[in-house]
Amino acid sequence: xxxxxxxxxxxxIHSIIEEILKQENYAILNAYSGTEALMLLEKNQVDLILLDxxxxxxxxxxxxxxxxxxxxxxISAKIATEDKVNCLLIGANDYITKPFDKxxxxxxxxxxxxxxxxxxxLTYKNLKLLTNSHILMVGDHRINLTKTEYAIMKxxxxxxxxxxxxxxxxxxxxxxxxxxxxxxxxxxISNLRNKIRQYTNDDxxxxxxxxxxxxxx
Amino acid sequence: xxxxxxxxxxxxIHSIIEEILKQENYAILNAYSGTEALMLLEKNQVDLILLDxxxxxxxxxxxxxxxxxxxxxxISAKIATEDKVNCLLIGANDYITKPFDKxxxxxxxxxxxxxxxxxxxLTYKNLKLLTNSHILMVGDHRINLTKTEYAIMKxxxxxxxxxxxxxxxxxxxxxxxxxxxxxxxxxxISNLRNKIRQYTNDDxxxxxxxxxxxxxx
DNA sequence: TTTTTTGTTAAGATTTTGTTAAGATTTATT
DNA sequence: AATAAATCTTAACAAAATCTTAACAAAAAA
Numbered sequence: 001x002x003x004x005x006x007x008x009x010x011x012x013i014h015s016i017i018e019e020i021l022k023q024e025n026y027a028i029l030n031a032y033s034g035t036e037a038l039m040l041l042e043k044n045q046v047d048l049i050l051l052d053x054x055x056x057x058x059x060x061x062x063x064x065x066x067x068x069x070x071x072x073x074x075i076s077a078k079i080a081t082e083d084k085v086n087c088l089l090i091g092a093n094d095y096i097t098k099p100f101d102k103x104x105x106x107x108x109x110x111x112x113x114x115x116x117x118x119x120x121x122l123t124y125k126n127l128k129l130l131t132n133s134h135i136l137m138v139g140d141h142r143i144n145l146t147k148t149e150y151a152i153m154k155x156x157x158x159x160x161x162x163x164x165x166x167x168x169x170x171x172x173x174x175x176x177x178x179x180x181x182x183x184x185x186x187x188x189i190s191n192l193r194n195k196i197r198q199y200t201n202d203d204x205x206x207x208x209x210x211x212x213x214x215x216x217x
Numbered sequence: 218x219x220x221x222x223x224x225x226x227x228x229x230i231h232s233i234i235e236e237i238l239k240q241e242n243y244a245i246l247n248a249y250s251g252t253e254a255l256m257l258l259e260k261n262q263v264d265l266i267l268l269d270x271x272x273x274x275x276x277x278x279x280x281x282x283x284x285x286x287x288x289x290x291x292i293s294a295k296i297a298t299e300d301k302v303n304c305l306l307i308g309a310n311d312y313i314t315k316p317f318d319k320x321x322x323x324x325x326x327x328x329x330x331x332x333x334x335x336x337x338x339l340t341y342k343n344l345k346l347l348t349n350s351h352i353l354m355v356g357d358h359r360i361n362l363t364k365t366e367y368a369i370m371k372x373x374x375x376x377x378x379x380x381x382x383x384x385x386x387x388x389x390x391x392x393x394x395x396x397x398x399x400x401x402x403x404x405x406i407s408n409l410r411n412k413i414r415q416y417t418n419d420d421x422x423x424x425x426x427x428x429x430x431x432x433x434x
Numbered sequence: 435t436t437t438t439t440t441g442t443t444a445a446g447a448t449t450t451t452g453t454t455a456a457g458a459t460t461t462a463t464t
Numbered sequence: 465a466a467t468a469a470a471t472c473t474t475a476a477c478a479a480a481a482t483c484t485t486a487a488c489a490a491a492a493a494a
Binding site for chain 4: 181184209
């Protein structure tokens with residue numbers, strides 16, 4: 001079930017949106033100010049944000065800039081092209097003007113959820129990487145990953161079907177670098193495979209000889 | 218440089234859009250019917266599609282359903298919510314109504330290109346080299362290439378109809394070089410041909426006597 | 435025909451990867 | 465601050481994949 005954060009200070013509009021989403025079985029988080037929104041995002045894993053622009057405290061634009069990797073649909077009374085363009089360019093994924101049509105809102109939400117990186121790419125077959133807790137789910141089993149293992153796994157899952165070069169992975173796991181340490185990387189990969197193998201026979205991490213690693217298709 | 222396919226039968230609207238995009242330095246492909254669009258997509262790597270709905274031949278909705286993995290922005294005179302919702306749900310990524318605002322169009326294009334992965338595919342007839350995953354597709358069959366085989370294949374597919382000299386290929390496969398090893402290259406070519414022959418009777422790699430190799434026309 | 439270049443094959447050499455365990459380092463706890 | 469626990473790195477070796485070599489057959493040019 002997808003979780004949507006509604007950021008809107010007007011109580012009546014807020015509850016209208018909430019009602020629409022509940023009918024579609026989305027999980028809802030409610031924020032009535034910009035600062036409240038950011039607080040909620042720190043503690044919760046959110047799949048999509050519906051964002052009003054005119055907010056008390058932190059305004060909408062500032063929130064857009066602060067957020068990465070979560071799709072944002074702006075819902076605003078501002079109909080000027082200027083406002084739309086600005087929001088889209090600084091990071092919003094879509095922009096709907098009030099009053100909005102219920103079905104169009106729902107369709108545009110689905111587009112974002114369908115394409116969203118978070119859901120598409122940190123989940124793969126039986127694997128799901130929980131980004132907040134550094135836990136990798138294999139089916140229903142939870143595996144604790146170390147910091148390095150998490151970094152590797154995240155990079156791999158963000159690039160499903162694509163080779164992630166050894167160089168790239170070495171950048172992630174060692175900041176010192178120069179001739180980062182391939183032996184160490186090999187051990188991390190081996191440990192990751194071991195942890196995953198505890199709960200499944202599938203081999204998810206594939207080596208691309210001489211180049212790097214990728215998640216097996 | 219990103220490549221955008223414009224699918225629009227009305228010549229004047231078509232050229233307006235084309236002009237806007239050219240000013241922003243996008244590469245353009247033009248199609249004036251649905252069937253033409255699909256033809257162009259077979260032969261070209263496209264990053265984004267701008268699609269009119271009312272087209273001669275195949276209509277817009279049918280095209281949307283046929284296309285995966287390339288973002289689509291519908292530009293249509295149909296303003297009914299019903300049409301919008303339908304297009305979005307069957308696979309379009311955004312929907313703009315005519316007359317559209319130039320800047321809003323450009324902003325929404327940027328949104329789509331921002332999120333899209335660059336998937337460089339080198340395609341020729343039945344061959345498709347997936348450069349991100351280091352895989353060669355022969356029809357529906359996937360072939361794993363070694364690092365050297367991949368380097369050779371990439372060079373050949375980047376220069377279709379042109380001879381790639383032995384010298385050039387030797388540079389690719391051995392950094393030491395000087396009198397790089399032609400015998401070794403011959404073996405690699407032979408192995409490549411073998412791998413491809415597993416799945417097709419066509420001989421794609423042609424020898425150019427005394428000079429090098431090329432992809433057969 | 436003779437010479438040169440290309441194609442194929444198989445064996446051996448080389449490179450890269452996988453695994454394990456011990457020692458070093460970092461992080462947490464008392 | 466000292467100790468314990470967790471994590472990371474190093475090193476050594478085994479296993480696997482890839483590359484090169486060499487020998488010979490086939491094809492093309494001279």
